[in-house]
Amino acid sequence: MSSSSPSPRPSRPTRRGLLAVGGALGVGAALAACGGKSSGGASGTGAGEKSGPWSFTDDRGTKAGTKSLPRNIVAFTGMAAALHDYGVEVKGVFGPTRGKDGKADVQAGDLDISKVEIIGNTFGEFDVEKYAKLVPELLISDMWEKDKLWYVPEKSAAKIASLAPQVALWASQTNMEKALARRAALAASLGADLEAPKTVAAKSRFEKAAARLRAAAKAHPDVKVLIGSASAELFYVSLAKMSADTLYFQELGVRFVEPKVDKAGFFEALSWENVGKYQADIIMMDNRSAVLQPQDIADKPTWAGLPAVKAGQVVPRVTEPIYSYAKCAPVLEDLAKAIESAKKVS
Template sequence: MSYRSRLSRPTRRGILAAGGALGIGAALAACGGEKAAGSKTEEAGTGKSGPWSFTDDRGKKTETKSFPKNIVAFTGTAAALHDYGIEVKGVFGPTKGKDGKPDVQAGDMDISKLEIIGNVYGEFDVEKYAKLVPELLITDMWQKDILWYVPEQSAKKIASLAPQVALWAAETNMEKALARRAGLAASLGADLKAKKTVDAKARFEKASARLRAAAKAHPDIKVMIGSASAELFYVSLAKMSADTLYFQELGVKFIEPKVDAQGFFEGLSWENVGKYQADVIMMDNRSAVLQPKDIANKPTWAQLAAVKAGQVIPRVTEPIYSYAKCAPILEDLAKAIENAKKVA
């Protein structure tokens, strides 16, 4: 399905998946720690049996008599679990590009070893999913009780095949989203005291402190969150997304667009792209949307102050919520703010 056709969907869910601004904002029920509340599992992949339980962000407690081994997850969530040493059997969501290379959301996973249940929004092969004999499905949640990238038309059939866990990718900030996924990974057997994980968390905390210091030292630098399609340029509202909400809490100043009825972003025609001027522009890096090189020939884009100054950086719009993947995101933004010239 093309980006354009997905964008025309009337639902908020379709718009979010298409690549405008993705929303995130308030509190989670029970932030995971070393172990998720109610978990009784042993180490993943050791052959030890359960019982296993985990309470997700819908408030639903999933309990299984034996340890879940055949796990299927949304690609980005699977990539986060991979960073903690938890492997899945299958994935759904952006996984493989047209060139066969891993999508940015696949992280460090070896996609050749994964069963891809669906690669684009609206695609989920229920038959292929059933053949995996799934014991657990894990995905994100951008709207309450709606599972990310699980098609509504087949949601009941999919739910009948295995227990499901959903974690907020909205209604939270990056720090809390990280804690919840770490908690889930721990419940599935990950060792959060492993040196790799401890070092990654320390790097994240150091990066957070660096970004806070950069924002404090450069209070006049304004950042715009952008995403591009052939017809429109989207300017996102920072507080509606877990990553940018967290950056805002650390002191980063963002352009505040007049959002549409969905509350996430303002769509501008290319003729009106100059409505907002920023010193730094963060551009959506997902494969479904246009990248800066694709819009370089648009005169209104080229005339933006940040573009002329070369102060455009990628935005990881759907972060892989592991400390290892989020630390560099903060470091890159801190560096951009530290080096930015006041141009707007």
């Protein structure tokens, strides 16, 4: 699979291409949150009023700065959705935004996609000319590999970087809790009020959901979870510790299948004939629009014969979470519920 392709192919994929498909990514290194609550923000962000210079040090250790609070912000779709939950709006997005049916992609969250300029909608797609016309003041994206901004094509990365300061925050090499803190800090620097009742309530819900998942895992230590992603030719089994969300679940006590990963370390690719290699009680399936969903593979006998499938214990996995407390709390609640109600079938 080429690095520009969002879907798996039988040919040996590149590391960056694999990241675009799904499964688990990165390794767990702790990153401290920087920045803090701001007293307000510019009208262009959807927050309050603020004047003076702005700066933020990202997870590369790079300090981005502007003479005033950025108004023309362009962000990876999932990042834009997270900022939206804190009241910070962007002018443009890149990444999965609009589906073939015209509706918002799952990664767009609560964004009104009719009000943002879509710079690119698929992996490898980024309209530099359209980006430049927005007169961008800041570009923000996730980072799955060191110093590489997610969905920013390498072939045009230098040109894109020359047009505006950039901020990159880990979506791997950290856990969900730290990823959330970093995005909240960024939102605060851009004018979000982290003490707003809605935000405080969302964080409280997240903390309660984390406690519930920890309790569920402790009460059902024999329940084993497999992280899966499907293409027409292959079934991918991911390693939990390689992604911020599943690493956090693992830290809370969830027991995961541990595949024999390839040299890149992210996941093991299985032929459909060998899809039953690992036994599991719950299967978490990649929910992104670029990959096949359970209903798409229902006619594959080896899939249909899996104990977890026969038991109806297949649940969606939000493979690229929107890192706001409001969006991550339900993710934890859903997994806790699945573990609490799971039958031991492996």
